[in-house]
Amino acid sequence: MSDNVTLTIDGVQVTVPKGTLIVEAAKQIENEIPVFCYHGKMDPVGMCRMCLVEVGQPAIDRGTGKPELDEDGNPVVRFFPKPMTACTTTVSEGMVVKVDTSEAAVDDRKAVLEFLLTSHPLDCPVCDKGGECPLQDLTIRHGPGNSRFDYEDKQHFPKRYPLGDLIVLDMERCIICARCVRFQQEIAFDPVLAIENRGRRAHIVSYSKPGFDSHYSGNTTDVCPVGALTTRDFRFGARAWEMTNVPSLCNHCGVGCNTVLGTRAGTIRRIMPRQNEAVNELWICDKGRFGHHFNGSPDRLTTPLIRKGEELVEATWDEALSLIGEKFGAIKSANGADSLGGIAGARLTNEDLYVFQKLFREIIGTNNIDHRVGLSAALEDETAFTVGVGVGTDLGSVGKGTTILNIGADLDQDAPILYLRVAGASVKRGAHVINAGGRRTKLDAQVQTTLRYNYGSAARLALGLLASVVSQGLVAKEWADSRTSGMADLEKALKNFGADKVAEATGLTTNAIDAAAKAFAEAENGIIIFGLEAGNDPALRAALEALALATGHAGKPNNGVIAVLPHANSRGAIDMGILPDRLPGYKPVESNAGLSAVEMLTAGGVKGLLIAAADPAVESESYKQALQQLDFLVVQELFLTETAQMADVVLPAKGNAERDGSYTNLERRVQTFDMGVPAPGKAWADWLIFTGIAGQLGADWAYASADGVMAEITQRVPLYAGMDFKNLTAPISLQRKTEHYIYEGMSFTTDIREGIQWATVAESDSAPKIPLRFIEPAKASSQEQGLTLVAPRMLYDGGRLLAEADVVNAHILEPQLMLSRSDAQKLGVSTGDSVTVSQNGTAITVPVYIERTVSEGVALLPRNLAGRPAEKLVGPNGLYSTVKVEKS
Amino acid sequence: MGWTEKEQQDLEKILKKYPADRKLSAVLPALYLAQREKNWLDDDDIEAVAEALGIETTHVHSIIGFYTLFRKEPVGKYMMEVCTDLPCALRGAEDFFKRLCERMGLGPKGGTTEDNLFTVEEVVCIAACDKAPCMQINLEFFESLTDEQIDEVVAGLRAQASNNGA
Amino acid sequence: MANPLLKEHVLLRHRDIEDIHKIDVYLAHDGYRALEKGLKEMTPDDVTNVVKASGLRGRGGAGFPTGVKWGFIPKNLNPKYVVVNADESEPGTFKDREIMESNPHQFIEGVILCAYAVGAETCYIYGRGEFWTLFHGRMQEAIDEAYEKGFLGKNIFDTDFSCDMYLHLGAGAYICGEETALLNSLEGLMGQPRSRPPFPAVAGLYAKPTVVNNVETLANVTPIVLHGADWYRQFGTEKSPGTKICSLSGRVNRPGNYEVPLGTPIRYLIEELGGGIIDGKAVKAILPAGASSSNMGADKIDTPMDYESMAAAGGMLGSASFIILDETINAVWAAEKNVKFFKHESCGKCSPCREGTFWLTSVYRKLREGYGTKQDVELIETIINQMEGNCFCLLGEFVVPGVRTSLELFRNEYESLASEENEVDQPQKDLIHTFF
């Protein structure tokens, strides 16, 4: 039996896989059946009845079991007496569907539209959806022309009802398609929207605290086919047709969501998702959607500043650059090249970072460069080079047969859209997800297996899993032998990580460890994800790399490792060699490794420092002191940050909406974004600033554009071969577009680009064997008394870029210590009480918040919040420590 | 609200009826339990149900809104629900309802008496059509009613309420 | 009360035997002998087959052959469930309540037999919320008695078969009588219908194979298993065998439930059993299946009450809830009552029902309040045409026949309410509904 079915829709034949819905089959031949409730990403519900079509099937002769034929020998088609919903009916062989060719079906759809319009207000002229409204569009195409309904007799609901801080509901416009409710249930796994009441009184509600409590709420405004849900932010911002839609990328985390900047008159009016099935599908998180207001902030730096005594005064680019050239030159000739250094943040583009390292390595002559400050210092990764997920990996499609092991990433906070995809793989498609972490996270509710380990034992857990794979005889021997070396030594080393020992260190049972190891090893596809809360431990990474290799889960699509790095271009920063000991393309520095950021930020480290897109001064008091002792500090920034305030020269940089460039996401996908709006004042792109500084120091580089820099990268960094802007920005082909891309419910168009992933070592047959590494994990800290203070990352943090997004501001936590109810009771405190948290003589005072998700013995104090209290206790790069908590 | 010990036990009994991973099934019985005391549900009651079943508060509200026997606004201690649907109306239920409202000192659409003891409202068919006029008082059937019987019943409930109050 | 057409009641046995709701009385009158016979002497398939052979058809409204439905349950998927539809919310229907109040054990026995036949070990009886006292009283007591006597619980009659039975109350929603809405409600969701496929037989409660049957249907199973298919077929017609409880209400002298062999003419029900029309008035219309049915004119009074004849006469047997209108009743008023019922009960899931019932009520109201025009009468017709066939479930479709036949039979009453004067715009401020 064939897996395909051929049917006829309005006279056109089409062949599609079995199980396809009529509405999808029709799309293949560009017959657009009108829909409201149907959305390709959600389960069909058949509620709105807009997609009614006439459906017939070949008649079968009861006697012979053969198709009945008419006089001309054609099969007789018997039509169902009632129209069918194309969105819930699957195709069958020989089916005949009439969409526009059936008068009855055309009338039925007219009727449905007339019904829908009976409750719809006539406020299109003031509605934000106007111009890109499916209801408007379909009314014009399929509507009855006029309605006989009595316009006085409409159901009234409050207008402009805030469902939360971010989303406004105009219930009168709602047509009860439940797309928003279903999105929250089926895709975001935050069922905080529902329909209350029934019949005509049914309306959308949210009773969560705070209202509409979800990181994904903005997407409901996209899937809403009318103007019922709008963002607080964009209300009356611009008419849809007046905006220019610019392809862009989100710059808030490592997922690399594709976005569209809706710009008008030189400002960003809104950010919407841009479809990329391999990255963000149709979604973006609320941080990405609402966190763009820094771009147009009046506080942006607009001109270079030069220190004159206590003051920073405005200067020209010439003055600023020549001063830098002069001072850096002088420091170099007096103290040598290694008395200079540079720190560049991972929100810079590949082009910026490439030029940055070239400036230091080739022109100044030092390896003193690093990107690891702030969050970047708390999580590193080199495993992507060898065992990163294979090219073509698509978390949006994996399901049954795939095991995903997540260690220490709170995906809903750290990489929201990755969360949707991993949770979806588990719930919707039956992948086995093992969520290992030190505390309860949102993903726990969507997975089959959770492993709760003691903080600090993640590396031991990874080694325990590896040892269990070996002892259960689950090593993919042939493959591992052909690709790796050192298996025997590794096995020897693993002797010390028997299940008993690991169970003791991690607090898990041996059964749980063995079962997880088996589920991972035996899966057809295995993906490992790790994040911040696993600890920044080379032993962990070596173990995970070996685990992927030993089980054969590397070197092919949907297999390998993903590090949940914190920034939009964290991966690119490593790729571009923004490390003191590694050159672009993961080449080790041969002889003279440079100083790390921490070393440069230690008093006496270097004398002159260039800091771009990083703010170490807020991270720690000791960094601040070190910065004060520098002879010369240059800061390249969007804002006058604390670090910038200490600088001798401050250079205004462009934000990513104001320029073009490329980022590499946490799955190693290199993607480009375009320029959307002009930069304020005299800001320059960072690569141009670095080029200018290089020029002062004698270089004669001629980069004219980001595109030109990328051209050089493709020449010099083999991983990036072939990735010039022409390829990176090419829109996908029409065929792939109709195959995979839907743009359901969104009426605007922009380019769909897929980006390019670079290939890992494990993917190459000809690469040398990968040596299996074993690194002894650090000794578990002595069993001190007290609570384990953990400093996780929150999506809404105190970072500068979010500070301007007023609508999100309310969601940024004030520093507070989150405790389990039982620990709070032991301490005799309740929510709102103050406690003193101390460790080795450092003490801070914060209010307590009793939080259901916190396990006993653990206290959470998120990092990156105002005043950085968590960092004071765990250190700027640390994750956790044992603390004493007392009622104050 | 928080459950009393008795309610906690009842809740556990209810939960036993459904598979362990299908706690959500208990939402209607749990709401009946939460509503038993005062005939309507306040925010705390709703929160308590959500917590007991481990579900979103929003979902509980949605359930309350869908089913007419749950109420989020205060009502009388005794809910008098009079059927005025077609079969009963054919036997004079509409007039009966009007008279009842008058006797209870309420307007023609019913409502709650001043002492907050009785709420009178019209409902659709309650499966007692052969015994019109009929009504339910706190879900107990009262059928083939005459005006005099009503007076008796009301007087009885008043007495019961004041005894309980004393 | 004697019923000249039946020597003994098959279902309303309490009318022949006092206190049969008590288990001892029930046991003294063949109680649980059918269960014993089924479990000890018959295989599950035998039970299904005798029900098939009896020709029993679902009494919940649709009239689907019960044995055939049981046969759809896949054998190898476990667990399975039996869910009893005791929602009984159709206006004019009050038969299941009487069975459960007065003859509960016969019904419970039927449920257990059904569970045995399909291989289910858990049964839920879903009753409308208004049955609170019945479910917390008589029904729970009867189930407790059955557990005590070992007819429920582990290893019934020392066989391998175990069965649990639970009561579950809805909370005021007619739509929960629709079987998939009922299942959603039982799962703790809003009672909105599900799309089919999958059918409950394959993926019902908790996505497991599930039989949904009406109370009266299952009460029939007990005597069928005990006495056999042939015995059962002595009642009723070839295609509609057995007896049926008719709920008679409206303008008759003796409203109530009457059990009759299927095929008995409506006239017998109204005139003999129901004692004729109040004050000797004439029948104006018969609604044979509650609010959901068409109006049958007085000329149809001799139609035999079986599934085929009723359909042929332009009505339907449905749950056999005969609401009788007499000549004193205004047809528009009666139709408006039902339209309002459906508007109140529309679940809101699909647009034609949600909006159509709302729109219909406004037009009816306009007519009643004297603002109506001839176009409004036509509009009523248009609206039901636009609803017909387009709704998600049958609730919306149920609105159509009543309104359509009311218009067909009594159009003059509609038109007399419409006035030419109203053709010009009228102030309609009072028609604005507000919410919140």
Ligand SMILES: Cc1cc2nc3c(=O)[nH]c(=O)nc-3n(C[C@H](O)[C@H](O)[C@H](O)COP(=O)(O)O)c2cc1C
């Ligand atoms: C809107 C609607 C309401 C219904 N209400 C009831 C009801 O109250 N009781 C009932 O037994 N069946 C009712 N049904 C029929 C059920 O969906 C289903 O057909 C029946 O429970 C099957 O049982 P049976 O085969 O024993 O009749 C209703 C159907 C619809 C569409």
Ligand code: SF4
């Ligand atoms: S017809 Fe539609 S709105 Fe009406 S009850 Fe069925 S699904 Fe709900």
Ligand code: FES
């Ligand atoms: S019913 Fe098919 S799109 Fe809504």
